[in-house]
Amino acid sequence: MPLELILDNISKYIHLTDEEESTFTGLLQLKQLKRKTIWLSEGEICKYSVFVVSGCLRSYTVDKNGIEHVLDFAPPDWWIADMYSLITQKPGIANIEAIEDSELLLLSKNSQEKLYMTIPKFERFFRILTEKALAANQQRIVDNMSLTAEERYNIFCKRYPTLIDTLPHKQIASYIGVTPEFFSRMRSALLRKG
Numbered sequence: 001m002p003l004e005l006i007l008d009n010i011s012k013y014i015h016l017t018d019e020e021e022s023t024f025t026g027l028l029q030l031k032q033l034k035r036k037t038i039w040l041s042e043g044e045i046c047k048y049s050v051f052v053v054s055g056c057l058r059s060y061t062v063d064k065n066g067i068e069h070v071l072d073f074a075p076p077d078w079w080i081a082d083m084y085s086l087i088t089q090k091p092g093i094a095n096i097e098a099i100e101d102s103e104l105l106l107l108s109k110n111s112q113e114k115l116y117m118t119i120p121k122f123e124r125f126f127r128i129l130t131e132k133a134l135a136a137n138q139q140r141i142v143d144n145m146s147l148t149a150e151e152r153y154n155i156f157c158k159r160y161p162t163l164i165d166t167l168p169h170k171q172i173a174s175y176i177g178v179t180p181e182f183f184s185r186m187r188s189a190l191l192r193k194g
Contacts, residue, residue, distance in 0.1 A: 002030060003028075005051075005053055005077060006025075006051050006105050007021060007025070009051070009077055010125055013125050014125045016121075020121075023119060027108075027114070028106065029105070029106040029107075030103070030105060030106075031103075031104045031105075032101070032103055033101070033102045033103075033104060034098065034101055035055075035100050035102075036097065036099075037097065037098045038095060038096070039104075040092060040094065040095065040096040042061065042091075042092060042094060043091045043092065044091065045085055045089055045090065045091055046083075046092050046109075047109050048081065048107060048108055049079055049081050049107045049109075050074070050079065050081060050107075051078075051079050051104065051105040052075060052076050052077065052078050052079075052102060052103075052104060053102075055098060055099070055100040055102025056073060056074065056076075056098070056099045056100050056167075057074040057097065057104075058070055058071075058097055058171065059071045059074075059082065059095065060094065060097070060174070069174055069177075070171055070174040073099075075160065079129055080096060081096075082094040082096065099167065099171070100166075143155060149177070149178045149183075149186055150186060150190065153176050153183075153187075156176055169184060169187070
């Protein structure tokens with residue numbers, strides 16, 4: 001099951017032969033994380049691209065006042081990493097935590113580089129992932145500057161439909177950039193509107 005899910009994910013962008021699939025899956029490491037386990041802490045160097053098989057991860061930063069700012073969520077069939085740290089191999093800016101008990105497949109930076117040499121089409125796959133992440137992050141910055149909280153919440157609901165009813169409200173509030181109290185009032189008003 002874990003390998004089937006990741007191979008289906010990859011097949012959306014590139015076609016692998018049976019031998020290439022075998023080479024790729026041989027580089028993956030299976031990891032189980034308990035809920036509330038920190039996978040990566042700010043200041044550490046990100047050495048893996050992480051594929052979520054089950055459960056859910058979140059990446060976030062903590063400001064100087066101790067307030068968390070959620071950057072991203074990764075439900076099943078999503079990839080996650082501290083992209084800045086993974087690419088530069090410098091200390092990272094994000095924390096990555098398991099929100100639920102999670103099963104992950106890890107691909108190390110070194111293995112990823114080897115893949116580029118042995119199966120060049122993986123460069124295309126990871127380029128597409130990186131481009132999509134860059135475009136989504138840029139759009140999110142623009143949305144945060146120009147849209148209302150309600151509009152940002154609607155975008156969140158479209159991006160993460162499976163998480164709407166499972167995530168703590170304070171994490172959704174942090175993602176859309178509002179206080180938990182404001183989020184609660186806004187959500188109640190939206191539910192009343194139907």
